[in-house]
Amino acid sequence: MSPVDNTKPKAVVLVSGGLDSTTVLAMAHAEGFECYTLSFDYGQRHRAELVAAERVSSSYNDVVHKVVNLNLNSIGGSALTDESIAVPESPTEGIPITYVPARNTVFLSIALGWAEVLGANDIFIGVNAVDYSGYPDCRPEFIDAFESLANVATKVGVEGGRIRIRAPLSDLSKADIIRQGAALGVDYASTISCYQADSDGRACGLCDSCRLRKEGFNAAGVPDPTRYKL
Amino acid sequence: MSPVDNTKPKAVVLVSGGLDSTTVLAMAHAEGFECYTLSFDYGQRHRAELVAAERVSSSYNDVVHKVVNLNLNSIGGSALTDESIAVPESPTEGIPITYVPARNTVFLSIALGWAEVLGANDIFIGVNAVDYSGYPDCRPEFIDAFESLANVATKVGVEGGRIRIRAPLSDLSKADIIRQGAALGVDYASTISCYQADSDGRACGLCDSCRLRKEGFNAAGVPDPTRYKL
Numbered sequence: 365m366s367p368v369d370n371t372k373p374k375a376v377v378l379v380s381g382g383l384d385s386t387t388v389l390a391m392a393h394a395e396g397f398e399c400y401t402l403s404f405d406y407g408q409r410h411r412a413e414l415v416a417a418e419r420v421s422s423s424y425n426d427v428v429h430k431v432v433n434l435n436l437n438s439i440g441g442s443a444l445t446d447e448s449i450a451v452p453e454s455p456t457e458g459i460p461i462t463y464v465p466a467r468n469t470v471f472l473s474i475a476l477g478w479a480e481v482l483g484a485n486d487i488f489i490g491v492n493a494v495d496y497s498g499y500p501d502c503r504p505e506f507i508d509a510f511e512s513l514a515n516v517a518t519k520v521g522v523e524g525g526r527i528r529i530r531a532p533l534s535d536l537s538k539a540d541i542i543r544q545g546a547a548l549g550v551d552y553a554s555t556i557s558c559y560q561a562d563s564d565g566r567a568c569g570l571c572d573s574c575r576l577r578k579e580g581f582n583a584a585g586v587p588d589p590t591r592y593k594l
Numbered sequence: 595m596s597p598v599d600n601t602k603p604k605a606v607v608l609v610s611g612g613l614d615s616t617t618v619l620a621m622a623h624a625e626g627f628e629c630y631t632l633s634f635d636y637g638q639r640h641r642a643e644l645v646a647a648e649r650v651s652s653s654y655n656d657v658v659h660k661v662v663n664l665n666l667n668s669i670g671g672s673a674l675t676d677e678s679i680a681v682p683e684s685p686t687e688g689i690p691i692t693y694v695p696a697r698n699t700v701f702l703s704i705a706l707g708w709a710e711v712l713g714a715n716d717i718f719i720g721v722n723a724v725d726y727s728g729y730p731d732c733r734p735e736f737i738d739a740f741e742s743l744a745n746v747a748t749k750v751g752v753e754g755g756r757i758r759i760r761a762p763l764s765d766l767s768k769a770d771i772i773r774q775g776a777a778l779g780v781d782y783a784s785t786i787s788c789y790q791a792d793s794d795g796r797a798c799g800l801c802d803s804c805r806l807r808k809e810g811f812n813a814a815g816v817p818d819p820t821r822y823k824l
Contacts, residue, residue, distance in 0.1 A: 469707070474664075477697070513739040517739070
């Protein structure tokens with residue numbers, strides 16, 4: 365990366381290597397933030413994500429990327445971290461089995477710790493309207509509650525500063541997200557959304573995440589650059 | 595451990611191997627909870643803590659103990675996780691350098707995830723009045739904010755249940771804590787509070803944590819079983 369520019373405000377951006385968080389990074393960067401991207405090696409099945417998170421971060425010459433190791437698979441409870449639970453290949457009702465208990469709470473907490481160390485007041489996360497019905501920790505009321513917590517939990521909050529949890533995709537459909545990202549020059553071929561991508565980063569085309577992504581490209585009228593296994 | 599007793603409510607108890615959290619475990623156990631203790635290998639200097647956390651948990655025949663690995667040292671910013679920052683050996687003003695950014699937020703988040711998997715509605719943490727002045731994430735308003743968050747962040751909260759964050763030491767001095775623990779039969783010789791204990795678990799006797807512990811035993815009129823290096 366280039367030397368740090370001290371005139372820019374800093375932001376921590378949660379980056380999974382998927383379509384949503386890559387778009388959020390492009391938005392934060394375009395807004396003028398010096399971006400510090402954070403990914404987690406949490407025992408997820410779709411490890412190709414981490415490669416994509418690094419690729420997406422290094423596509424900017426002024427972004428610092430960090431991976432924190434965290435063995436969430438030791439607490440189990442999700443198809444994404446527990447090898448004994450299969451990833452569903454058709455839509456399901458209610459909160460899906462791919463929900464990782466308290467995942468966004470954990471991720472935002474660690475982002476908050478890093479933000480304190482860096483002196484960053486803004487934390488970006490790619491939750492969006494499509495996720496609301498399924499995942500409790502993607503809803504706007506969750507983001508608001510976490511922001512309230514952040515401001516009593518930290519030095520900066522206690523000393524009169526203000527931490528902001530920024531969820532710029534909150535009201536956007538998948539198609540809206542893709543349109544905005546494409547306008548900002550995001551190369552979606554670098555991103556991986558599939559819950560069970562192979563080690564080469566090819567998508568299954570069948571899981572919920574693949575399905576939403578495909579429909580998004582169709583609805584946006586943007587060519588889908590995803591490489592599929594099938 | 596013994597076979598699980600399904601008639602008891604479950605609780606996740608954050609256990610560091612120190613005096614406070616060991617007392618909290620005794621309280622939760624005495625209250626009738628089936629206790630699941632959680633510790634973190636987060637790159638802390640005082641690794642003897644983890645041995646103590648296991649020893650304290652296994653002193654009950656019905657407690658399940660888990661250690662989650664989490665490399666918080668990669669974000670730095672504290673004398674407890676950054677080897678380049680010295681542990682102070684005399685009292686300091688303001689938020690101490692031993693403060694680990696967002697530590698209790700991170701620990702409670704992971705406890706929340708495990709609680710969801712287990713079906714536990716109670717999470718115990720050993721924050722107390724002595725810590726308030728120094729650590730923002732030990733204050734009652736932090737505990738309240740986390741409880742609010744927990745109930746919008748999780749399946750159980752969304753589905754009408756109630757997660758409770760229990761901080762039974764909140765209003766207690768160190769001497770009160772020791773008196774209550776002693777009454778519940780806690781063996782404080784098993785616990786380690788020192789920020790820089792040696793690999794054999796002997797305490798420095800000089801850091802803030804040692805000083806508070808020593809004064810606590812004195813004030814409680816309970817013999818101090820701590821083994822010191824000096």
